[in-house]
Amino acid sequence: EQAEGQNLKQSTEQAEAQNMKQTTIEESFEELEEAIRKLEDPKLSLEEAFSVYEQAMGSLKEAKQRLDRVEQKVALLEADGSYSDFSEYDER
Numbered sequence: 001e002q003a004e005g006q007n008l009k010q011s012t013e014q015a016e017a018q019n020m021k022q023t024t025i026e027e028s029f030e031e032l033e034e035a036i037r038k039l040e041d042p043k044l045s046l047e048e049a050f051s052v053y054e055q056a057m058g059s060l061k062e063a064k065q066r067l068d069r070v071e072q073k074v075a076l077l078e079a080d081g082s083y084s085d086f087s088e089y090d091e092r
Contacts, residue, residue, distance in 0.1 A: 028060070
């Protein structure tokens with residue numbers, strides 16, 4: 001059990017490190033597609049599948065955050081076509 005806990009901790013740390021890197025929305029979607037391909041492999045062990053799933057969820061979260069930011073930018077476009085920076089509205 002202790003070894004499984006250590007493996008889980010390492011998987012979580014790897015997923016967090018991957019999420020910290022800057023990727024484009026397209027790259028996040030490519031990572032998700034690759035994860036799907038891996039998860040469809042019947043030879044993938046349960047532990048490996050969990051790790052792939054965890055990384056995919058990180059990519060999905062990152063893609064959603066980026067899409068949300070794009071949506072905010074579009075919403076702040078002024079009627080005359082000018083752009084207002086939305087950083088003051090960012091909840092971070």
